[in-house]
Amino acid sequence: xxxxxxxxxxxxxxxxxxNGLNVVIDPGEFVYVVGPSGAGKSTFIKMMYRExxxxxxxxxxxxxxxxxxxxxxxxxxxxxxxxxxxxxxxLPKLNVYENVAFALEVIEESPAEIRKKVNDVLGLVGLTQKxxxxxxxxxxxxxxxxxxxxxxxxxxxxxxxDEPTGNLxxxxxxEIMRIFEQINTRGTTIVMATHNREIVNTIKHRxxxxxxxxxxxxxxxxxxxxx
Amino acid sequence: MKxxxxxxxxxxxxxxxxxxxxxxxxxxSAVTVTLLLVGVFIVIMMNLNQLAQNIENDVExxxxxxxxxxxxxxxxxxEKVRSTDGIIEVVFSSRDEELDKMIKSFGxxxxxxxxxxxLGDALYVKAKxxxxxxTIAKExxxxxxxxxxxxxxxxxxxxxxxxxxxxNVGLALILALxxxxxxxxxxxxRITIVARRTEIEIMKLVGATNNFVRxxxxxxxxxxxxxxxxxxxxxxxxxxxxxxxxxEPKLQGELFQLLNTTPxxxxxxxxxxxxxxxxxxxGSFMSxxxxxxx
Numbered sequence: 001x002x003x004x005x006x007x008x009x010x011x012x013x014x015x016x017x018x019n020g021l022n023v024v025i026d027p028g029e030f031v032y033v034v035g036p037s038g039a040g041k042s043t044f045i046k047m048m049y050r051e052x053x054x055x056x057x058x059x060x061x062x063x064x065x066x067x068x069x070x071x072x073x074x075x076x077x078x079x080x081x082x083x084x085x086x087x088x089x090x091l092p093k094l095n096v097y098e099n100v101a102f103a104l105e106v107i108e109e110s111p112a113e114i115r116k117k118v119n120d121v122l123g124l125v126g127l128t129q130k131x132x133x134x135x136x137x138x139x140x141x142x143x144x145x146x147x148x149x150x151x152x153x154x155x156x157x158x159x160x161x162d163e164p165t166g167n168l169x170x171x172x173x174x175e176i177m178r179i180f181e182q183i184n185t186r187g188t189t190i191v192m193a194t195h196n197r198e199i200v201n202t203i204k205h206r207x208x209x210x211x212x213x214x215x216x217x218x219x220x221x222x223x224x225x226x227x
Numbered sequence: 228m229k230x231x232x233x234x235x236x237x238x239x240x241x242x243x244x245x246x247x248x249x250x251x252x253x254x255x256s257a258v259t260v261t262l263l264l265v266g267v268f269i270v271i272m273m274n275l276n277q278l279a280q281n282i283e284n285d286v287e288x289x290x291x292x293x294x295x296x297x298x299x300x301x302x303x304x305x306e307k308v309r310s311t312d313g314i315i316e317v318v319f320s321s322r323d324e325e326l327d328k329m330i331k332s333f334g335x336x337x338x339x340x341x342x343x344x345x346l347g348d349a350l351y352v353k354a355k356x357x358x359x360x361x362t363i364a365k366e367x368x369x370x371x372x373x374x375x376x377x378x379x380x381x382x383x384x385x386x387x388x389x390x391x392x393x394x395n396v397g398l399a400l401i402l403a404l405x406x407x408x409x410x411x412x413x414x415x416x417r418i419t420i421v422a423r424r425t426e427i428e429i430m431k432l433v434g435a436t437n438n439f440v441r442x443x444x445x446x447x448x449x450x451x452x453x454x455x456x457x458x459x460x461x462x463x464x465x466x467x468x469x470x471x472x473x474x475e476p477k478l479q480g481e482l483f484q485l486l487n488t489t490p491x492x493x494x495x496x497x498x499x500x501x502x503x504x505x506x507x508x509x510g511s512f513m514s515x516x517x518x519x520x521x
């Protein structure tokens with residue numbers, strides 16, 4: 001569960017990216033976050049995995065208040081959250097398998113556990129056959145699938161995706177959405193910032209629109225529109 | 228930390244050392260030059276210190292009693308000198324013995340004085356702490372029945388001045404070198420950090436602890452320091468053993484003695500290695516703190 005209470009965020013350069021956000025996202029929900037560039041979408045999302053801390057107010061994720069979370073504890077929060085980016089952020093020198101396994105190695109999982117979890121998740125995203133290939137040998141969609149696999153390999157309760165289809169052609173985007181849907185049906189909460197009107201309007205979910213650091217609209221099965 | 232994790236950190240740190248071979252070479256050379264100079268400096272300073280100590284220990288205070296004083300007065304003086312603070316040894320030498328010594332050094336002509344000895348009885352006093360000799364000498368000079376108090380003050384003080392100055396100049400130079408070496412290491416580590424920023428970003432994103440991110444860089448610093456310490460340790464050890472082998476027999480009975488190879492060289496090697504590691508860790512730490520926002 002994600003809760004934001006009166007969240008206010010002002011950057012050192014004076015920009016106010018969150019001007020009193022209040023929101024509750026229940027476990028297992030699928031939420032689109034929409035809004036024009038510079039509206040505060042990214043800040044909204046970054047505060048959920050404590051990439052940014054709120055200037056004031058509370059951000060509670062899985063029962064942990066991120067506003068008061070000590071820096072030392074951030075890694076343990078991140079282990080409960082998967083994050084997917086527009087630019088995939090894969091390591092070019094590691095193959096598909098290693099890129100996914102990396103997420104478990106750095107949190108010191110046992111090799112047996114790593115092998116099992118990585119193979120499971122590669123099956124889920126349909127990349128078992130390409131496990132030994134390197135990122136530069138993959139298509140954009142495949143790269144994004146690797147990145148999704150990495151984000152869910154540790155079985156997080158929440159997956160946060162920042163424009164995951166931003167770099168992909170429409171057909172591939174649908175493929176990626178299908179995987180997110182699948183993850184969501186397993187009970188994982190998904191929060192996705194997106195600019196993709198077609199997707200939001202076709203696969204109906206809750207839509208939170210942000211503009212000027214405020215939530216201007218929050219409706220279940222909402223449409224994508226600006227303003 | 229699990230052994231497997233530690234193994235991973237070691238592999239990662241060695242990988243970077245190979246990857247940035249030029250920066251590795253530059254920082255290792257800087258550490259090598261620094262430690263070589265530090266080592267040579269320590270060898271020289273320690274040996275000079277030893278010389279100073281030998282000279283110091285050789286310094287004694289000579290107290291000449293008033294030739295006019297009678298036996299009771301002399302006894303009183305001896306007692307008083309004996310009970311002075313900070314003294315370890317007092318050797319009494321009678322006026323006749325003193326004359327014999329003089330005759331021995333200056334020749335038989337002085338035998339004439341045997342008829343009427345103009346010398347006073349003498350006391351040879353050794354201070355517990357040779358640096359205190361001057362103070363003790365001054366104090367004894369205030370006692371009754373002393374005629375003269377002599378000690379090799381200037382000889383010692385000059386030597387100490389020279390030693391202190393050279394030590395300070397040497398230390399300043401060494402500090403400057405240490406900083407250069409640290410700076411180079413810190414630069415090397417910074418390059419590693421920059422080269423791996425995506426990796427670090429992902430590590431932090433998936434929940435690697437701060438130490439997990441930091442340790443490979445600290446290890447890399449340690450390797451650079453250790454690699455830089457190897458050549459100085461070898462060069463200084465071999466040279467000193469050779470030097471000792473050659474000079475030691477020729478210096479028999481001299482005030483200047485080379486320090487024994489054992490344990491000196493082993494302690495020195497330990498110190499050089501420790502300094503290498505210290506430079507490495509510190510250089511790396513500076514970059515990790517500055518560039519690794521964890």
